[in-house]
Amino acid sequence: MTKFTMYGKLIAQPGKREELAQMLLQAAEGLQSNPNCELYIVNVSEEDPDAIWVTELWRDADAHAASLKDEQTIALIQQARPLIAGVEPMRLRPIGGKGL
Amino acid sequence: MTKFTMYGKLIAQPGKREELAQMLLQAAEGLQSNPNCELYIVNVSEEDPDAIWVTELWRDADAHAASLKDEQTIALIQQARPLIAGVEPMRLRPIGGKGL
Numbered sequence: 140m141t142k143f144t145m146y147g148k149l150i151a152q153p154g155k156r157e158e159l160a161q162m163l164l165q166a167a168e169g170l171q172s173n174p175n176c177e178l179y180i181v182n183v184s185e186e187d188p189d190a191i192w193v194t195e196l197w198r199d200a201d202a203h204a205a206s207l208k209d210e211q212t213i214a215l216i217q218q219a220r221p222l223i224a225g226v227e228p229m230r231l232r233p234i235g236g237k238g239l
Numbered sequence: 240m241t242k243f244t245m246y247g248k249l250i251a252q253p254g255k256r257e258e259l260a261q262m263l264l265q266a267a268e269g270l271q272s273n274p275n276c277e278l279y280i281v282n283v284s285e286e287d288p289d290a291i292w293v294t295e296l297w298r299d300a301d302a303h304a305a306s307l308k309d310e311q312t313i314a315l316i317q318q319a320r321p322l323i324a325g326v327e328p329m330r331l332r333p334i335g336g337k338g339l
Contacts, residue, residue, distance in 0.1 A: 182246075184332075185330040234281050235264045236293075
């Protein structure tokens with residue numbers, strides 16, 4: 140399986156989670172037309188009021204890397220950066236399951 | 240949105256990750272026919288040789304709770320338990336995105 144999964148935990152600056160989440164939903168909207176992106180789900184933590192988890196599933200690692208060079212994506216990352224206090228990316232390898 | 244998401248990190252006993260992963264894939268297989276389960280993806284960590292991440296997306300919390308009462312599921316959990324050294328469940332609330 141060559142699929143590429145990224146689980147990222149983003150910590151928003153205090154009080155900025157909602158604003159950051161809206162930007163991520165906007166990013167997801169922009170990915171609707173990209174067939175290489177299979178999932179881009181934005182979750183908020185029920186336990187940490189500043190944490191957001193983004194689940195990404197891509198056709199492969201190249202497709203993910205290419206997406207980071209997209210101009211709209213770069214602009215959105217620039218815009219989101221001041222709202223982000225920390226990032227914990229999780230490198231995972233999907234091996235199967237329902238919906239994959 | 241009433242959907243229910245669970246991200247669970249399972250730590251296998253040393254050397255038992257592959258065996259545990261196969262059991263989880265079997266669980267996912269059993270969920271193929273359950274329309275209330277939208278995703279059940281099994282991932283292995285690229286960073287921790289004992290870690291498995293399971294991403295579950297359910298129609299709602301009740302659907303998830305009901306699944307835990309299923310006889311086959313209970314049997315599988317019993318079988319998997321000796322292979323598991325630790326569990327870190329993550330309670331998240333999906334708010335939107337592609338594929339949701």
